[in-house]
Amino acid sequence: MPSVSIILLSILVAVVVYRWVTNQRSRRSLPPGPRPWPMIGNLPHLGSVPHHAIAGLARKYGPLMHLRLGQVDVAVAASASVAAQFLKVHDANFASRPPNSGAKHIAYNYQDLVFAPYGPRWRMLRKIVSVHLFSGKALEDFRHVRQEEVAVLIRALANAGSAVVDLGQLLNVCTVNALGRVMLGYRVFGDGSGKSDPRADEFKSMVVEVMVLAGVFNIGDFVPALEWLDLQGVAARMKKLHKRFDAFLTAILDEHKANVGKGQHNDLLSTLISLKENADGEGGKLTDTEIKALLLNMFTAGTDTSSSTVEWAIAELIRHPKILAQVQEELDRVVGRERLVSEPDLTQLSYLQAVVKETFRLHPSTPLSLPRIAAESCEVNGYHIPKGTTLLVNVWAIARDPAEWADPLEFRPERFLAGGEKAQVDIRGNDFEVIPFGAGRRICAGMSLGLRMVTLLTASLVHAFDLGLPNGLLPEKLNMDEAYGLTLQRAARLMVHPRPRLAQHLYQA
Template sequence: MEIPYLYISLLLLLASYLFTSRFRRGTANLPPHVFPSFPIIGHLYLLKPPLYKTLAKISTKYGPIVHLRFGSRRVLLVSSPSAAEECLTKNDITFANRPRMLFGKILGMNYTTLAWSSYGDNWRNLRRIASIEILSIHRLNELQDIRVEEGRLLIHKLLSNSSSPVTVKSVFYEHTLNMMMRMISGKRYFDGDKLEEEGKEFKKILRDTFVLMGASNVGDYLPILSWLGVNELEKKLIALKERRDVFFQGLIEQLRKGKGDQVGNKRKNMIEVLLSLQESDPEYYTDELIRNFVLVILIGGTDNSSGTMEWAMSLLLNHPQVLQKAQNEIDRNVGKYRFVEESDMPNLPYLRCIINETLRLYPPGPILIPHESSEDCVVGGYNIPSGTMLLVNQWAIQHDPKVWTDPDWFNPERFEGLEGTRDGFKLLPFGSGRRSCPGEGLAIRMVGVTLALIIQCFDWERPSEAMVDMTEGPGLTIPKAEPLVAKCKPRLELQNLLSQL
């Protein structure tokens, strides 16, 4: 007779648990929740590559504000301009933190670098250094000669190889790395097939960095896996950090001894600027801070910029009428007797439209770097608990048919009349608010002038009648699955100008 009472008691307990759980969820007023959420793993079972498209499908079904659980972490998934605006303006300070993840612990020096530091005095100091000392308009203008010279070297390289198809991806990548490293340290590593040992190690470090950054670490969401021991990814990250520290410390020592290749011995590169600050405050401007600072700038300014240029040229080759319109604009505003310069960019609005449309279709950061709430807040009328990781799905916003007409169609004209690279919160290629990318000005200069130069100096076409394959590959920054190969021919109208190189 006791057994039925036991069953009844268990049923009552279960009913009470379900009722109170539902009541708590109702009073908590959390955003819509995806069903089912399994014990321990939560919604991790849903995550399939590419992540930005998987999350976009979830938002299509459940709405632009969704509550998820990735293992032990609460996640707020946002995929509309209004929700993104509310997170990055009204709740900007609240969401200014970074979640603590393995990459930030190891490559972010225990969450102290500009990219991984949470909001506070350390982050404010680093942001000030970036905005005032390193990436200000004044500093970028000082380093303009480097970008001009690298632009001429790029044109010379393409002229030398114009008789055969060009692997555009590698050309853009090496060009961008040369620009960035010369601005950072005064060194230039890529020059044709010549690559010294230092350059080879530098190339390996960057390759391994992007490979490992594209890897996922389940331990960030299931801490028990981390407690069980050091995983293979962690071992690789620790080894990579050690190699990066040795390499960039060597650059610092060379410049400290005055052995760096200064541009015309007139301008200080970025490391030299930081070393001069070290003289006045050695306790704060340590070698470790300098190493990590320039690494953040280097990583943020290379793959993203070269990838955007490759996507832009792929789109232009599939839409030759757009390419011709851009070339006509350059001819009309710059002429055929001098090379396009950074100062010409405000007079090339259609080129800016092409860049914006490329960034809309293929954003280098399809999901903005994760934020984390430092306190309870409200988004879209829903209560968001402290410690919630925020994911803004930029790709979903920029491909939403409710926001854009024919969102999958390449149409630069849609941005005519827009100044800059932002269209409210519909287009956020560099993020917004306190954690927006401080290198936006440099990126736009590098991408804009490089594209303008190669469009001005060459006629471009596909290697065959087939359209350029626009399939997206796996990776952190939406790389092309098939690297772009194209044919370029020097323009006869610019023969006199090109002969001066």
């Protein structure tokens, strides 16, 4: 009879072989992807501009790809059909966010709307902003605010005279003040002249830093054993930035509380304060921290994304004079030169709408979607997606996929017009060839406001001004490089010389 030691050894070998075979089968059933490095996985493959690097990897390994970032499985969707599988077919399974240092250290430890786990609290926060800020009624009620702030911007640009202006900075002041008046009941920056404000400059730098830090693939998020070392210094910078934002938001909240009862307040923050004791949802009462977290979401995701997209749109139009001339001809025909553009005009400006769609296609404000996490294992296109897998949708790559778009790198608004290749394609999350706002349950809550603001600002700028480049710079030489972050910033500021083209009285207060 075999000895006990031989039996035990045989059992041990059988267990090891079984586990090896099972693991090999599991690995084979995962989507293809590059071989990971020991310990850190595929993190070195991401490079300095991850949405570019991941797009390059997808061209080699396919539109459904598996990465191993540290100890985390990551599924990448890099085509419209694969994105639809995750964000439509398996949307409910990918409704929550994975743990990440940005949500922990900046977004009040997941108490905001953007990073909150899917569930009753998230539904309550989503309902509040959807009803009180982004509903059709709310958007219409505050239409005059957006138009007034755009008019302020137009006057500021006209008053620049022969000076060259930083268009992105003035756009940011405009979007922050338009949102601030709705959320808080007053302008956050400036005196209403539209000129740059030092506090606005600082705020812009804070928002950009949020987006840069939130876009970093932090090693501590993927190798928990190394989190305490903060090897990239990301967590320390996040904590420092959070203190600055918290001081800004706490001051706003305290001031609003002090003024409650002193008059009528028709703004979101007053509504949020009233909901502290009677939240209209299934999640319970609102806390001060949740209110500040919501304000943080609105002032970051709701401002810089719009101003940056308009900056990209103007840059593309300057680089394409013939397209710009067509936009101005349409505006002059529909609106004329005796008044400024208003929101009701926008539905009649089909070519302008196509320009905005094409801008969102080539320059999506969030090039890599905010990550989601698989609540349970599932199967996509015949591949196994394990429970706990992080999902990244490469929105930037999908919108430049040559399998979906003719000459995908060209700025060609006509593709969205009647008779064009994508005439029926919308950008509101139903057509996965171009999803700048995401799709499914976690689609951007502020999509409707963002679309209105981007379209109104783009129309107003090209209608009211001929925008020249400084120092004789040729349009085709304009720097169009990207600066990577959670949002897609321009690497170089767009400096322009605005020359009024409408009736003079329109530029006066």
